[in-house]
Amino acid sequence: GNSVTQMEGPVTLSEEAFLTINCTYTATGYPSLFWYVQYPGEGLQLLLKATKADDKGSNKGFEATYRKETTSFHLEKGSVQVSDSAVYFCALWRDDKIIFGKGTRLHILP
Amino acid sequence: DAGVTQSPTHLIKTRGQHVTLRCSPISGHKSVSWYQQVLGQGPQFIFQYYEKEERGRGNFPDRFSARQFPNYSSELNVNALLLGDSALYLCASSLVVDTQYFGPGTRLTVL
Numbered sequence: 001g002n003s004v005t006q007m008e009g010p011v012t013l014s015e016e017a018f019l020t021i022n023c024t025y026t027a028t029g030y031p032s033l034f035w036y037v038q039y040p041g042e043g044l045q046l047l048l049k050a051t052k053a054d055d056k057g058s059n060k061g062f063e064a065t066y067r068k069e070t071t072s073f074h075l076e077k078g079s080v081q082v083s084d085s086a087v088y089f090c091a092l093w094r095d096d097k098i099i100f101g102k103g104t105r106l107h108i109l110p
Numbered sequence: 111d112a113g114v115t116q117s118p119t120h121l122i123k124t125r126g127q128h129v130t131l132r133c134s135p136i137s138g139h140k141s142v143s144w145y146q147q148v149l150g151q152g153p154q155f156i157f158q159y160y161e162k163e164e165r166g167r168g169n170f171p172d173r174f175s176a177r178q179f180p181n182y183s184s185e186l187n188v189n190a191l192l193l194g195d196s197a198l199y200l201c202a203s204s205l206v207v208d209t210q211y212f213g214p215g216t217r218l219t220v221l
Binding site: 004032036042043044045046049051057089093095096097098099100101102103 | 114143145149151152153154155158165166168198200202207208209210211212213214215
């Protein structure tokens with residue numbers, strides 16, 4: 001079936017460190033892929049998306065590249081800030097719904 | 111433009127009761143979806159509605175139902191509440207079919 005697997009957290013980094021959160025997916029065809037972010041006590045915000053192989057989604061310094069050959073969509077940021085502390089969800093679109101991973105909690109230390 | 115709005119923000123019910131959650135989509139969005147997010151997990155799809163018709167249903171019991179109104183707002187109803195129904199209920203609306211924008215959610219606690 002369709003599924004998303006992302007690295008377990010929590011991930012703890014110092015401010016200005018490089019961030020990678022790994023995400024792989026299982027699905028038929030070429031689903032659209034997403035990263036959503038959830039700040040404490042809030043709903044989900046769409047961070048970025050990519051709709052086809054080799055597309056790069058980017059927003060707020062975050063980026064992720066749709067890799068069909070490795071079925072991956074890893075999230076990266078060159079220099080994280082304390083304000084990036086949140087839970088990050090990798091997701092795919094299939095059969096008229098979003099399928100989410102379990103989320104990765106990110107803590108950024110000042 | 112206002113984003114997706116949901117009401118109420120928080121709700122406390124007891125087992126066996128009924129609950130109705132409400133959602134107003136972004137203006138111009140005709141599709142509304144509902145998700146359940148249990149603490150520490152990713153959201154799980156419950157329903158999708160488009161132009162007042164149900165287009166998809168997740169793996170939830172018949173105690174869960176929903177509808178969409180002519181103004182594209184939506185209600186999620188849950189009957190005979192169980193402790194396990196305690197969760198954050200998220201509503202999302204979309205204009206482009208695969209890009210959904212989420213509201214802040216309704217946190218339901220069942221005692």
